[in-house]
Amino acid sequence: MGELRLMKGNEAVAEAAIRAGCDGYFGYPITPQSEVMEYLMAEKPHERTGMVVLQAESETASINMLYGAAGTGKMVMTSSSSPGISLMQEGISYMAGAELPAVIVNVVRGGPGLGTIQPSQADYFQAVKGGGHGDYKMIVLAPASVQEMCDHVKLAFELAFKYRTPAMILSDGAIGQMMEKVVLFDPIPRRTEAELISQNPWAATGKPKTREHIIITSLDLDPAGQERVNLKLQAKYRKIQENEVLYETLGVDDAEYLFVAFGLSARICQKSMDLARAKGIKVGLFRPITLFPFPEKQMNAIGKKVKGMLVVEMNAGQMIEDVKLSVGCSIKIEHFGRFGGIIPTPDEVVKALETQIIGG
Amino acid sequence: MEEPFVKTQIRKDENIVYKRTSLLVDRPLSYCPGCGHGVVHRMLMETLEEMGIQDKTIGVSPVGCSVLAYDFMNIDMIGAAHGRAPALATAIKRLWPDKFVFTYQGDGDLAAIGTAETIHACNRGENFTIIFINNGIYGMTGGQMAPTTLPGMRSSTSPYGRNVLTMGHPLKITELIANLPGVNYVTRQAVHTPNHVRKTKKAIRKALEQQKENKGIAFIEVVSNCNSGWKMTPVQSNKWMEENMFPFYPLGDIKVDGKLVQSSEVAK
Ligand SMILES: Cc1ncc(C[n+]2csc(CCOP(=O)(O)OP(=O)(O)O)c2C)c(N)n1
Ligand code: SF4
Ligand SMILES: [Mg+2]
Numbered sequence: 001m002g003e004l005r006l007m008k009g010n011e012a013v014a015e016a017a018i019r020a021g022c023d024g025y026f027g028y029p030i031t032p033q034s035e036v037m038e039y040l041m042a043e044k045p046h047e048r049t050g051m052v053v054l055q056a057e058s059e060t061a062s063i064n065m066l067y068g069a070a071g072t073g074k075m076v077m078t079s080s081s082s083p084g085i086s087l088m089q090e091g092i093s094y095m096a097g098a099e100l101p102a103v104i105v106n107v108v109r110g111g112p113g114l115g116t117i118q119p120s121q122a123d124y125f126q127a128v129k130g131g132g133h134g135d136y137k138m139i140v141l142a143p144a145s146v147q148e149m150c151d152h153v154k155l156a157f158e159l160a161f162k163y164r165t166p167a168m169i170l171s172d173g174a175i176g177q178m179m180e181k182v183v184l185f186d187p188i189p190r191r192t193e194a195e196l197i198s199q200n201p202w203a204a205t206g207k208p209k210t211r212e213h214i215i216i217t218s219l220d221l222d223p224a225g226q227e228r229v230n231l232k233l234q235a236k237y238r239k240i241q242e243n244e245v246l247y248e249t250l251g252v253d254d255a256e257y258l259f260v261a262f263g264l265s266a267r268i269c270q271k272s273m274d275l276a277r278a279k280g281i282k283v284g285l286f287r288p289i290t291l292f293p294f295p296e297k298q299m300n301a302i303g304k305k306v307k308g309m310l311v312v313e314m315n316a317g318q319m320i321e322d323v324k325l326s327v328g329c330s331i332k333i334e335h336f337g338r339f340g341g342i343i344p345t346p347d348e349v350v351k352a353l354e355t356q357i358i359g360g
Numbered sequence: 361m362e363e364p365f366v367k368t369q370i371r372k373d374e375n376i377v378y379k380r381t382s383l384l385v386d387r388p389l390s391y392c393p394g395c396g397h398g399v400v401h402r403m404l405m406e407t408l409e410e411m412g413i414q415d416k417t418i419g420v421s422p423v424g425c426s427v428l429a430y431d432f433m434n435i436d437m438i439g440a441a442h443g444r445a446p447a448l449a450t451a452i453k454r455l456w457p458d459k460f461v462f463t464y465q466g467d468g469d470l471a472a473i474g475t476a477e478t479i480h481a482c483n484r485g486e487n488f489t490i491i492f493i494n495n496g497i498y499g500m501t502g503g504q505m506a507p508t509t510l511p512g513m514r515s516s517t518s519p520y521g522r523n524v525l526t527m528g529h530p531l532k533i534t535e536l537i538a539n540l541p542g543v544n545y546v547t548r549q550a551v552h553t554p555n556h557v558r559k560t561k562k563a564i565r566k567a568l569e570q571q572k573e574n575k576g577i578a579f580i581e582v583v584s585n586c587n588s589g590w591k592m593t594p595v596q597s598n599k600w601m602e603e604n605m606f607p608f609y610p611l612g613d614i615k616v617d618g619k620l621v622q623s624s625e626v627a628k
Contacts, residue, residue: 024455052454057480061447064440064477068448071438072418074455094441204436206459208415215430217439 003184009149009176010035012184013079013105013169016153018045021188022103023074024052026065028084031117032173033107036079049190059084063091063104070100071216073196073203075157079105081173082123083114085131092166093132097218097229099202099236101160103153104138105169107176110341118341119173121263124318127170128291135230137237139167139244140291142262146180148289154185163240164202170291172314174264174343246289247298251277255284257357258302260323261312262288264343269312271346276353283353291319296326303327308357312349313337332357381406383414383434390428394594396584397426397493399551403561404464404491405433407568417460418452420445424466425499425586443474446481449488460571461488467508468498471533475507478533485542485576489567492534492579495586496605503589507531510608515589530608534581538615544576546615550583550606552598575618583609 007015014036017025025045027037037055045051056062062078069076080088085106095102106127110120127140139159141152149171156167197205204214220226248266251273252258259269266287276283286302286309288295303309308331311320317335324333336352338344380386383405389398408414414435421429423442430437440448445463453461470478470492478490497515498504505515505522508530512521522530538546545567549560560582567578583605587597613621 024451026451054450054454056447057476060444061450061477061480064444064447065451067444068420068438068440069451069455071448072452072456074451076451076455090441091444098439204418204438205456206414206416206418207434207436213430213434214436215439216437217430219427219439 002186005182005184006179007146007182008035008179009143009146009171010107011039012146012150012182013153014039014043015184016150017077018043018049018051019185019187020154020157021049021075021190022051022077022157023190024054024069024076025078026054026056026062026076027078027080028056028059028062030081030084032109032119032176033079033081033105035176036105049187051190059087060091063088066102066104067091067095067098067100070095070102071098071204073200073205075161075191077103077105077153079107081107081109082111082120085123085126089126089132092138093134093136094218095166096132096136096138096233097134098216099164100166100216101157101164102166103156103160103169104166105171108170108172110339116341117173119175119264119314119343120339120341121172121265121314122316122318122339123170124291124313124315127168128294128322136233137292139163139165139240139293140170141167142170142289142291143175144263144266144287146175146178146182149175150182150184159244163236165236170263172264173341241293241296244290245293245295245298247295248287248289249302250285250287252284252286252302255282255305256307257281257283257353258306258309259283259285259312259349259353260288260299260309260319261285262291262319265312265314268344268346268349272349272353275346276350279350281353281358288319294322294326299323299326300328303331306331308332309334310349310353310357311335312344314343315339381409383409385432385434387431389432391425392588394585394587394597395425396495396551396582399557400491400493400560400582400584401429401432403551403557403564404462407561407564408435408460411565411568413460413568416458417462418456420448420452420461420463422463422465422469423500424469426464426466426493427500429464443469443472444477445469446474446477446486446490450481450484450486453486453488457487460568462491462568463488464491465493466499467492467494467496467506471507471531475533479537479540482537482577482579483540483542487571487574487576489571489578490580491564492581493584494581494609495584495589497586497589499586499589503586503591507533510604513604532609534579534609534614537577537579538620542576543579543615544618545570545578547579547613548581548583548609548611550601550611552585552601581609583611
C-alpha cells in the first residue's frame with residue numbers, strides 16, 4: 001500500500017510526477033496552479049530522482065521545452081491554467097503532429113480572456129476538440145478528486161507513451177486547491193538511458209553508425225505525404241477510442257433520470273443525487289473520466305434506459321454536445337451550468353433537474 | 361560504356377583532394393544556387409565529423425529556408441516551431457547534459473518571433489550552440505522585411521525601403537546577447553569567400569568544443585546573402601553584402617571566454 005497524505009490537488013500532481021519517474025518539468029507561474037512548480041522546486045527532485053525542474057520564460061517556452069525533450073524520448077510534463085494553455089496550443093499541435101508523448105495539466109479557471117482565477121470547466125472544447133490548428137486530438141483525463149489528480153499523472157504518462165501523443169489532465173481551480181486524503185503510489189524509478197533508447201526507438205537520442213538518422217517533425221510538404229500523416233493519426237485516435245474509455249456510474253440501476261458531469265461537477269452531482277433521492281426522484285450519475293476518448297457507446301446504452309439527462313457543467317454547455325451526439329434525440333437532454341468561477345450548489349442542480357427535465 | 365572508365369581512371373584515392381562529408385546526406389539541397397545556407401551546413405557537418413561527435417549530437421532546425429536542414433544533416437534532429445528552437449534546445453541539453461546540442465536559425469526566427477526564447481536561453485547560460493544565419497530578410501516566405509533588414513533596404517513588405525521611423529530600426533540582437541552574463545562566446549562571421557568560410561568553421565569548432573566545459577551559450581552569427589530575396593545574382597549579392605551589411609554588422613569576435621572583445625554597444 002502506498003503512502004497516505006493530506007495534500008492539495010496541485011501538490012499531488014507534482015508529487016505524482018516525481019513518483020511516476022518523470023524526467024523533466026517545465027512551467028510558468030499562473031493561479032490557480034502555481035503550487036505545482038512551487039512544490040517541485042521545494043522538493044528538490046533532482047536529489048530524489050534526478051528529475052529536472054525549470055521555470056521557463058513563458059508558456060510558449062515551456063511547451064516547446066516539452067516538445068524538444070519529448071522528441072528525445074524523455075518523460076516530461078508541464079502545468080498551467082487556461083490563459084497559459086491557450087499560449088501552448090501551437091506547441092501541442094506540433095507535438096500531436098510529430099507524435100510525441102507528454103503530459104499537460106490544465107487547472108482550469110474562468111474565461112474568456114484574463115477571466116477569473118476561480119474554478120471553471122470552460123476549456124472542455126479546447127482540450128477535447130483540438131484547441132490548436134489541424135486535425136488532432138489529445139487524450140484528456142478529468143480528475144474529480146485529489147486522489148485522481150495523483151493517479152491520473154501516472155495514467156497520462158502511460159497513455160501518452162503507449163500512443164505517442166500528448167495527454168492532458170483537465171482539472172479546475174477547486175480540485176487544484178482543495179486538500180484531501182491521497183494514497184500516493186510507490187515511486188517508479190526513472191528510466192535509464194539504455195531503457196529509454198530501447199523502449200523508444202523513434203526518439204532522437206544521437207545517431208549511432210548502426211541506424212539511419214532520426215528526424216522529429218510535423219512537416220510534410222507533399223500533400224499525399226501529409227494526407228498519410230493525417231490518416232495515421234486518425235487511425236491512432238480510433239484505436240484510443242476503442243481501447244481507453246474510462247467512466248464511472250453511480251445509482252444507475254434503478255435510475256429514471258441521469259446527471260452527466262465530469263470533474264468537480266460530478267462531485268457536486270453526487271450530493272445532488274442524495275438530495276433528489278431523499279425526495280423520491282430516482283436519479284443516477286454518469287461521470288466520463290476520459291473526455292477524449294468520450295464514453296460514446298456507454299452513454300448511448302444508458303440513454304436507452306432513462307427518461308432524461310441533465311448535463312451539469314461549469315460552462316455554457318460544452319460536453320452536452322458530445323452527450324447528445326452519443327445518445328441521440330430520443331430523450332430529453334438539457335444543460336445546467338454556472339460560469340465565471342461560480343460553483344453550482346447541489347440544491348440548484350436538483351431544482352434544475354426538476355424544472356428542466358422532470359417538469360419540463 | 362565510357363562512364364565507368366572515366367570514374368575508375370579519375371576517382372582514385374590519390375586524386376581526391378576534397379570530398380563531401382558523410383554527415384551531409386547525398387541529395388540536392390533545397391537552397392537557391394549561391395545561397396550561404398548550404399555552406400554553413402557543410403561547415404557544421406564537417407566539424408561534427410572531425411570532432412567525431414555525430415553520435416552524441418542532437419540538432420534543432422528552425423522554420424525558415426533551412427526548415428529542411430534535417431533532411432540534409434545526417435544526424436538526429438528535431439524540427440522546431442518558428443522561433444522556438446532555443447526552448448527545445450534548453451530542455452534537450454538539460455536532460456542530456458553529455459550530448460552536443462545546437463540550434464540553426466534564421467534572423468526572422470531568432471530575432472523576431474523567437475526573441476524571447478533566444479534572450480532567455482542565452483541569459484540562463486544554457487550550454488548549447490546557436491548558429492544564426494542573418495540574411496536581413498525573410499527568405500522562405502518570399503522576401504519580407506526582417507528585424508535585421510537595413511535602413512532603406514527594400515523588401516516585399518518595405519517596397520519603398522525600410523523607414524526606421526515607422527518600421528523600426530534593425531535589431532543588432534547579437535550585440536544584445538553578447539552583453540548577457542550567461543553567454544560565453546559570441547562571434548560574427550561570413551561564408552562568401554574561402555577565407556571567411558575557414559574562419560566560420562573555426563568558430564563552429566570553438567563553439568562546440570566549449571560545450572564540453574559547460575561554459576554557457578556559444579553564439580555564432582553568420583552574415584549571409586539571400587540572392588533571391590534581395591533580387592540579385594549571387595555575385596552581386598555578395599558584393600552588396602560586403603558594402604552594406606558588413607558596415608552595419610561588423611565581422612569578428614564580440615565576446616570570447618566570457619569577455620567582450622570589441623565595442624558592443626547595441627546601437628552603433
Ligand atoms: C507561427 C508562424 N508564423 C509565421 C510563419 C511563416 N514563416 C515561415 S519562415 C518565416 C520567416 C523566415 O525567415 P528567417 O528566419 O529570416 O529565415 P530565412 O528563410 O531567411 O533563412 C515565416 C514568417 C510560420 N511558419 N509560423
Ligand atoms: S530564398 Fe534566400 S535564404 Fe532562402 S535559399 Fe534562396 S537565397 Fe537562400
Ligand atoms: Mg532570414
